[in-house]
């Protein structure tokens with residue numbers, strides 16, 4: 661007797677069918693950011709049978725994430741999110757290929773992260789990364805499904821260049837840093853982020869099946885459930901999808917530092933990456949404080965700082981007040 665077909669309930673949908681299921685099996689999706697939105701969207705894409713999923717996140721799991729980030733449990737705290745998410749989704753669907761990527765998305769890494777993708781789903785927490793992904797997606801003609809959630813509301817918007825408006829058409833000017841609320845200051849209602857993540861997954865699946873997105877921004881009220889549609893027009897003077905400027909892709913930075921949403925944590929990505937000798941670093945740091953392994957990373961508590969060191973040399977540095985201090989801590993304890 662042949663094994664039962666796990667996708668039967670999906671194949672009977674006239675919108676998908678056996679042919680659509682085959683398409684999904686051959687498709688490649690990238691989910692960038694595995695927080696509340698990325699947890700929901702990647703879970704649905706894995707269950708729906710998207711054949712190849714690349715799961716990208718630069719951070720590790722924290723206890724305060726568990727309120728809304730559906731892929732993680734208490735035992736994942738301190739592990740890289742990409743690694744914990746991959747393990748969870750492999751246990752859900754072993755028939756698809758899952759590729760965890762514990763990297764920071766910036767101008768030097770974004771093309772590799774989006775390579776060969778048929779769709780990219782936004783689970784990031786900041787505008788700069790979204791502008792960057794938007795530029796890279798337009799350059800390579802990859803559909804991009806934007807999503808954002810804060811407090812009790814959220815938004816989702818499926819972009820297929822050049823048919824729909826792009827993310828920059830919708831946000832022509834980047835607001836100055838610090839002018840937007842963050843999930844730390846405004847909080848987040850888990851039902852709202854789950855709704856947005858589900859809309860994004862649906863839009864990604866429809867794109868993979870060859871459907872054209874509506875061109876509308878979905879604005880979700882997660883408290884008194886409601887979804888509104890707002891038409892976003894393509895701007896005749898859009899710097900990204902019309903004029904072809906590559907403001908974010910073209911940025912060259914010596915060392916990439918990024919503050920993580922709502923914490924005293926900075927992610928430091930050295931220019932020259934390479935596999936570092938974790939044993940040697942652990943031994944060196946053990947003299948100064950405590951060290952332990954959590955999945956593929958090394959966690960060290962030294963002199964009031966917590967360092968999470970990834971095998972490629974990237975580090976999350978907690979307990980620093982600014983980027984200069986983060987650079988100093990990295991140089992002192994990891995070395996450049």
Ligand SMILES: [Zn+2]
Pocket residue numbers: 825826827828829830894895898899900901902
């Ligand atoms: Zn545009």
